[in-house]
Amino acid sequence: NAGVxxxxxxxxxxxxxxxxxxxxxxxxxNYMYWYRQDPGxxxxxxxxxxxxxxxxxxxxxxxxxxxxxxxxDFPLRLELAAPSQTSVYFCASSRRVTETQYFGPGTRLLxx
Amino acid sequence: RKEVEQDPGPFNVPExxxxxxxxxxxxxxxxxxxxxxxxxxxxxxxxxxVYSSGNEDGRFTAQLNRASQYxxxxxxxxxxxxxxxxxxxxxxxxxxxxxxLIFGQGTTLQVKP
Numbered sequence: 001n002a003g004v005x006x007x008x009x010x011x012x013x014x015x016x017x018x019x020x021x022x023x024x025x026x027x028x029x030n031y032m033y034w035y036r037q038d039p040g041x042x043x044x045x046x047x048x049x050x051x052x053x054x055x056x057x058x059x060x061x062x063x064x065x066x067x068x069x070x071x072x073d074f075p076l077r078l079e080l081a082a083p084s085q086t087s088v089y090f091c092a093s094s095r096r097v098t099e100t101q102y103f104g105p106g107t108r109l110l111x112x
Numbered sequence: 113r114k115e116v117e118q119d120p121g122p123f124n125v126p127e128x129x130x131x132x133x134x135x136x137x138x139x140x141x142x143x144x145x146x147x148x149x150x151x152x153x154x155x156x157x158x159x160x161x162v163y164s165s166g167n168e169d170g171r172f173t174a175q176l177n178r179a180s181q182y183x184x185x186x187x188x189x190x191x192x193x194x195x196x197x198x199x200x201x202x203x204x205x206x207x208x209x210x211x212x213l214i215f216g217q218g219t220t221l222q223v224k225p
Contacts, residue, residue, distance in 0.1 A: 035215075042199070042217035043156070058212075090155055094213075098144040098203045101213060103155035 001026050004104035006091050012110045013081040021076040021107050023091030031094045032074040033101065034058075034066065036087040043090065049074055050097070081111045113138050115214045116202050122220040129190050133219045135200030136182045144203035145176055147185050149196045150218065156199055159185075190223045197221070 007022045025032065030051045035043040045058030049068040063085060065077040074093075078085060088108050092101040118135045125131045137145075145162035160167065162174040162183050173186040183202075187194055200216035 033212075043215040045212065048212065088153075097212060100146055100158045100161065103157070106155050 003027065004091055004093055004102050006089075006104035006107050008107060009105070010108045010110075012112060013078075014112060015081060015083065017081050018077070018079050019081070019109075021078070021089055021091075021109075023074045023076070023104060024072050025074075025091075025093040025102070025104075026072065027093060027095070027102065028071060029093035029095050029102075030071065031097055031101075032068065033092045033094075034064070034074070034076045035090045035092065036060065036085075037090060037106075038087050046076065046089075078109075083111050085109065086111045115139065115204060116200055116216040118200050118216040118219045120217055120219060122222050124222045124224060125190055126224055127190055127192060129223075130186065130188045131190055131221060132184055132186045133198055133200075133221075134182050134184050135202075135216055135219075136180075137200075137202040137214075138181070139202070139204050140178075140181060142202045142204060144213070145174075145183050146201040146213075147172075147174055147183075148199040148201055148215070150199055151196050156215070159198070187221075190221075192223050192225065195221055195223045 004025045033048045034046040044060045047066040049055045091104045094101045147159040148156040149159045150156040166175045171188045175184045197218040197220045199218045
């Protein structure tokens with residue numbers, strides 16, 4: 001099992017550009033999550049999904065969109081990149097909402 | 113009050129020392145508790161779950177105090193490789209019952225030779 005994989009590992013964007021961060025898990029988990037982590041700070045939940053076709057906002061959803069067309073994939077879309085979105089983005093999945101989450105290796109995003 | 117609160121540290125300890133971290137949580141209905149470890153520039157990884165009766169895994173001991181709403185992590189005989197940030201994680205039951213895990217900011221541990 002690869003667990004949770006994320007691509008790309010690192011990306012530089014110009015202000016106003018858009019991009020999609022990819023996340024895939026092969027553990028057949030229903031629950032998937034997107035977090036961002038700013039330097040020296042904790043994780044903040046952006047969006048989460050409880051199953052294919054179902055998504056909901058987390059703590060900091062503004063400027064992002066998600067979709068969940070399959071159990072395995074949970075892409076995160078940035079439409080108009082802003083410097084405030086410079087961060088490390090982690091995708092995670094879990095079997096049940098109260099159970100441990102497994103994280104991908106992260107995507108480092110720099111918006112200039 | 114933050115939902116999950118930790119002392120960010122850093123805790124600087126010599127090798128072989130015993131160190132303890134506490135974490136407080138605000139939701140008395142919380143049911144699941146974990147300690148995660150995060151190395152610099154890496155993803156968080158589960159260190160151990162925390163059970164009501166307390167649990168031990170080698171040099172690591174986790175305790176839960178529901179009455180005072182805190183959990184603790186004790187590390188005995190610290191190793192250089194224990195240097196990392198330790199995240200306290202608590203599940204919050206939402207009104208829609210979807211619930212979610214809330215991550216504390218983390219406590220940084222530096223073990224010195």
